[in-house]
Amino acid sequence: xxxxxxxxxxxxxxxxxxxxxxxxxxxxxxxxxxxxxxxxxxxxxxxxxxxxxxxxxxxxxxxxxxxxxxxxxxxxxxxxxxxxxxxxxxxxxxxxxxxxxxxxxxxxxxxxxxxxxxxxxxxxxxxxxxxxxxxxxxxxxxxxxxxxxxxxxxxxxxxxxxxxxxxxxxxxxxxxxxxxxxxxxxxxxxxxxxxxxxxxxxxxxxxxxxxxxxxxxxxxxxxxxxxxxxxxxxxxxxxxxxxxxxxxxxxxxxxxxxxxxxxxxxxxxxxxxxxxxxxxxxxxxxxxxxxxxxxxxxxxxxxxxxxxxxxxxxxxxxxxxxxxxxxxxxxxxxxxxxxxxxxxxxxxxxxxxxxxxxxxxxxxxxxxxxxxxxxxxxxxxxxx
Ligand SMILES: *Cc1c(COP(=O)(O)O)cnc(C)c1O
Numbered sequence: 395x396x397x398x399x400x401x402x403x404x405x406x407x408x409x410x411x412x413x414x415x416x417x418x419x420x421x422x423x424x425x426x427x428x429x430x431x432x433x434x435x436x437x438x439x440x441x442x443x444x445x446x447x448x449x450x451x452x453x454x455x456x457x458x459x460x461x462x463x464x465x466x467x468x469x470x471x472x473x474x475x476x477x478x479x480x481x482x483x484x485x486x487x488x489x490x491x492x493x494x495x496x497x498x499x500x501x502x503x504x505x506x507x508x509x510x511x512x513x514x515x516x517x518x519x520x521x522x523x524x525x526x527x528x529x530x531x532x533x534x535x536x537x538x539x540x541x542x543x544x545x546x547x548x549x550x551x552x553x554x555x556x557x558x559x560x561x562x563x564x565x566x567x568x569x570x571x572x573x574x575x576x577x578x579x580x581x582x583x584x585x586x587x588x589x590x591x592x593x594x595x596x597x598x599x600x601x602x603x604x605x606x607x608x609x610x611x612x613x614x615x616x617x618x619x620x621x622x623x624x625x626x627x628x629x630x631x632x633x634x635x636x637x638x639x640x641x642x643x644x645x646x647x648x649x650x651x652x653x654x655x656x657x658x659x660x661x662x663x664x665x666x667x668x669x670x671x672x673x674x675x676x677x678x679x680x681x682x683x684x685x686x687x688x689x690x691x692x693x694x695x696x697x698x699x700x701x702x703x704x705x706x707x708x709x710x711x712x713x714x715x716x717x718x719x720x721x722x723x724x725x726x727x728x729x730x731x732x733x734x735x736x737x738x739x740x741x742x743x744x745x746x747x748x749x750x751x752x753x754x755x756x757x758x759x760x761x762x763x764x765x766x767x768x769x770x771x772x773x774x775x776x777x778x
Contacts, residue, residue: 402752404704405584405745410648413747414640421636433612434632440639441630444579444595447562447642448571452604454596455630456611459558459580462594463528464491465628466554466576469606472497472525479519480528480556481511482712482732487580488530488556489713499722500524501714503731507672509533509685512731513541520545526552531560531570533708534586534652534680535673539565539573554578557597561587562649564678571597581638586652586682587645589634651746652681658750659684659742662757667764668694669738683708684744690764691740697763698742703756706741 411418425436437455445453456462472478474496480488482501492499502515511529527546529537537555546553553574557563560570561579571577581593596607606623609616614625656671656679663670669687673679685708688694698705712732714724726733742756 399702400755402703402743404706404743407583409747417640418637421640422633425633425636431632433629436632436636437630440635443642448597449569450572450597451599454604454607455635456594456628458592459578459594460487461628462578462596464494465607465610466596467495469603476525477523478526482714482729483735484530503729506731508535508674510537513538516545520549526554528554528556530556531563533685534560534563534682536563536565536570536677559682562645563680566676576603586680587641590637591634593630593634648746649680655748656681658753662754666760683741685739685741687738694763698759701759708741712736
């Protein structure tokens with residue numbers, strides 16, 4: 395391999411910070427000067443702004459995406475004896491809250507093209523115990539909501555969007571967060587809308603749900619020292635909320651920058667034996683991650699690493715094979731689509747502001763890796 399070395403990081407959070415540094419510092423200083431550190435003015439301001447962005451009536455800020463999902467489930471009293479359907483190919487934190495509430499996760503396969511919950515698999519997974527479906531807008535590509543909502547309506551199920559990777563993505567021109575009964579967002583620093591620490595939110599048009607989540611995030615109290623519900627401490631931090639308001643104003647332009655990077659990748663990788671991300675005709679993808687597929691993943695990832703290109707796998711182990719969920723009783727082979735995807739996927743560097751030079755370099759390394767004789771040429775894999 396040619397050794398003209400260039401370091402390409404997987405993400406670059408500092409570049410995004412430097413572009414808004416003064417506004418961020420002013421926003422933090424304002425909180426410090428007011429001294430309202432817990433559920434302060436900036437939390438309410440951000441909640442209003444983010445509700446408006448998602449086209450919903452209510453947003454409740456919480457301390458992580460994980461908490462957002464758990465509080466939605468708990469607000470609906472989903473727990474022991476209940477089942478919640480979601481996909482086998484998602485991040486651990488989609489599923490952990492189901493178990494944390496005492497409910498049982500029931501897994502289904504994704505659509506192999508979009509990597510999101512396959513509506514065709516949903517009905518067969520429903521039992522009299524099913525209460526809710528959690529769809530995941532994985533990598534920034536929305537799930538196929540219309541058929542999922544239609545089936546859920548028919549069986550009286552709640553639909554929760556795990557929108558942790560999809561701030562600003564659209565399904566048939568409607569923004570995610572407004573497409574089910576409730577949505578959970580994460581503002582983990584690397585997400586499309588990120589804080590500078592942990593943070594999350596629930597978005598919904600259901601005022602009763604929002605009210606219960608508001609109580610649950612803050613020790614079950616509406617009025618100080620009157621604890622109506624047992625509750626938790628899952629409040630959104632005020633300084634993080636102030637930071638999020640600044641970053642929210644940049645979300646659309648940063649998503650556009652991600653799409654420009656994708657256009658460059660699409661061209662640079664065009665002739666190469668890797669499968670580029672599929673985008674459904676009804677989807678506006680926001681590319682939280684740029685995930686290609688290849689049958690020679692280990693080889694390609696190693697060649698990229700040696701050339702200075704950081705990559706990642708989202709996610710190497712499907713949910714049903716996670717040791718922590720062994721007691722669910724699933725086996726290897728139960729979800730062949732998820733298992734195959736887990737072996738083929740590779741996330742390439744993706745962040746707003748990634749340079750054209752970096753993308754060309756990544757493509758050059760892929761080209762060299764796939765032409766080198768040491769390994770069989772990578773078979774292009776089709777999304778079937
Ligand atoms: C990041 C993420 C979460 C969890 O968010 P945290 O804020 O880290 O708790 C949940 N689901 C998906 C799909 C995610 O990517």
